[in-house]
Amino acid sequence: MFKKYFFAAVMTAFATIASAADLQESAFWRAEVDAGDLPRVSERMPSTPLVIDLERRNREFGRQGGTLRTMVTRVKDVRQMVVYGYARLVGYNARYELVPDILESIVNEDDRKFTLNLRFGHRWSDGHPFTSEDFRYWWEDVANNELLSPSGPVDFLRVDGKLPTVSFPDETTVIYEWKKPNPQFLQSMAEARPPFIYRPAHFLKKLHAKYAEEEELIEMLYEARVRSWPALHNRSDNMYKFDNPDLPTLQPWMLATKDGKSRFLFVRNPFYHRVDTNGVQLPYVDVVEMQVVAPGLVAAKANAGQVDLQARGLDFKDTAILKKGEANSDYTTHLWGNGTASQIAIYFNLNYNDDGWRNTMRDVRLRRALSLAINRKIINKSLYFGLAKEGGMTVLPISPFYREENRRMWADYDPQQANDLLDDMGLIERDKDGFRLLSDGRPMWIVIETAGERQEVENALQIIVDNWKDVGVKLIMRPLERDILRNRIYSGDTMAATWFGWDNGIPQSFTSPSYLAPWDQAFFAWPKWGQFHQTSGQAGEAPDLPAAIRLSKLAEAWNDAYAAADRGIIWQEMVDIHADQVFAIGILNEAPQPVVASNRLKNVPSEAIWAWSPGAHFGMHRPDEFFFAD
Structure with missing residues (x-):
């Protein structure tokens, strides 16, 4: 049976905007645009952006601006911004259905052949085109390179131990094909920790011996104090760890702090592919500030009003102290359901x-x-x-x-x-x-x-x-x-x-x-x-x-x-x-999960499920649609 998945889902879940002229320029990036250092928003968006119909989802239209404060308890947890941002090739909607996100569409033929259609004009956060070359580079030069990937491509791509045939017909089309079904292919790409079957080829090629000039690569190795180009490549290629501010991203916010210790800033991605029906590019929030604090201090700092959105690091036992702080610190403690099989x-x-x-x-x-x-x-x-x-x-x-x-x-x-x-x-x-x-x-x-x-x-x-x-x-x-x-x-x-x-x-x-x-x-x-x-x-x-x-x-x-x-x-x-x-x-x-949200922060669900998989914690609830009322 030949199936075109997601076509109906796209048409009912998303609306359209009249034209590129309806897109509104971001105040955050206006100075760069006026100086000619950044293209206008109409030139930064894909020709077919993902247009979010907030009215259909019973959410308010927001405005751009503000800094959202949140906390983690380890420096390595800056990766939560990839989890929360939840920009995926395909992702879950509110009904736990898989729908295109970064991809414009996908054609699924009996779970054996998947044709991935990219958005024409989509760009990485540094403005470079996001194309099938980024998929080819990962497949041929990273996943199947023994020096970079000793174990070969990730397991979910193997069916009976055999890898797919992967082709790249044009710059917006990628095809994965197996002889037998691979029913976990789409679901794997929607996970909280996605497999990232693409890479910013234009950025990483300069670190790859196949493409880089030998003298330039030797110099970079010397500056980075590493002995081999695979070590340098793998250290720089941290799509999930999100600890390299130079690595281009497709997430709603990009890391702006280098060598941070206790405070990290993430600023809006000027080339992000989502927009509301009023022509306002998402995310609404300009900056996310992530503080690293001791685990025992998360509830106390939330009680003192030092966060705008927090669930990680909070347990149900913290509910009493969180409720006490609501009046003085202008936040609400929501109790979400928990998606794990056992607390x-x-x-x-x-x-x-x-x-x-x-x-x-x-x-x-x-x-x-x-x-x-x-x-x-x-x-x-x-x-x-x-x-x-x-x-x-x-x-x-x-x-x-x-x-x-x-x-x-x-x-x-x-x-x-x-x-x-x-x-x-x-x-x-x-x-x-x-x-x-x-x-x-x-x-x-x-x-x-x-x-x-x-x-x-x-x-x-x-x-x-x-x-x-x-x-x-x-x-x-x-x-x-x-x-x-x-x-x-x-x-x-x-x-x-x-x-x-x-x-x-x-x-x-x-x-x-x-x-x-x-x-x-x-x-x-x-x-x-x-x-x-x-x-x-x-x-x-x-x-x-x-x-x-x-x-x-x-x-x-x-x-x-x-x-x-x-x-x-x-x-x-x-x-x-x-x-x-x-x-x-x-x-x-089903133990309740406390979620602290500033009363200024809108579109945060009062009832929802807090789950790593499926859901990516805040991710499935689309923090890029949260906004500050003032």
Whole structure:
């Protein structure tokens, strides 16, 4: 079947402007335009810009101007501006449908052949044309260059291990084609962290040995104090990290701070491709100021009115202090829904380096028992005033794959059944303190490592300490830095860990279920199985648990399926397997996420979903449409 995706979506979601003459010049850039250093706005926009119909979306028309203040807790989190900006080849709209964004349109032929049509006249932030050459450069000179990409192109471009045929018929057309379907192609490009299958070729070619003059390249290497051109190229090519102010971008704001430490400024992109029906180029906000502060200070600074938009670094426990500051600091605290599958989840490392413990943790009765032993109602009341939903880790009710029985499976507080399951495992012997003993005589002391970043996690674990003690299991908490925690998990040194549940708790049939399969080390229950898949068997371990093997086969079947109905059936079985096997012990989901927004800042939703995937946190709610009333 030949399908032209998105045509109807474009016509209903977006309006038009009468002509280029209707475009309004930005006051922020007017001096540069008057001096002849920057083209007029009518010459900066694509011939067919993305025109946003704000009335249809029940939003106000805004005005350009102002500086929006926000905070992060690490310097590396300047990358959140790529997440929040959410300029993607295709992206999610408010109904979680995939629609063109940077692309003018796309033609999808049975998920095998994708024709990407660029906007004629679209430009990078430095004014250079954005064309198919930027896609060709990435594909031929970066992704398939062993010095720059030792592992080759990113995994989502492989179908049965085979890469696509990629062609560039003209400067506004790019074609990706496989022999079999690649249903995750479009969805992958809409992620919070997109794969960026294009690069500013005009900027990076001067750092590439294939194109650069040898003497000039040697001089640049000397100035940058790096030994090789691939190192210089990779250091400069940080599309997602967003830490190189010289690297052109297509995002709504571009980094204007070089070598920043605690304060970063992002200014409006003069060549941004979105415009409202009044002819006002987005973003409305001229400047975003991002302050780096200690994690414990985010709520206090928000309370003092030192931010205009903030959610990152805020937890539900901060709601009380945030509400107290509303009157004096002129902001509102919204409580958005949360899109993760579980606000807190416990992962037993099925690839733990200790043979005795690994075999014990692979027995599903242990995971079921310890899930049944948790009093989620007490945790909910203590942490969220009963506003979260109690249950195991599964998808959220707005997903078509939600089943109430999966949420409750092995999740109702039942210490008697938990004790029976542990007894049935043969874990009957106890030490003098009442803790059960493994078959080798060691006490059942379970060390759960955390990133030490969320007080709610430690508070929940304190309650679980008492719950598990009642069934003869001792819980020991060990906080670590995030990077150290991940490295220990990936190497098999961590027994158990806590993190969020699946980032995407609201999947649809077109969502790749790869994160439910043992394909990624980032799922803390099976890091080495994930490494095995990610390295094509060069590292890690092959899955040897029947349920995990079944999940892998189902994910492969989803990749080969042609019909949405078939993909939906596969999704449901994978969700059901996770609920039954308790690969992660979910505690609560749909916990409210506080979002602080200045009362001067308009078009910020009072109700929305805060999610990494899909949604890119603020991104899907289009911060480029937020504006200051004064």
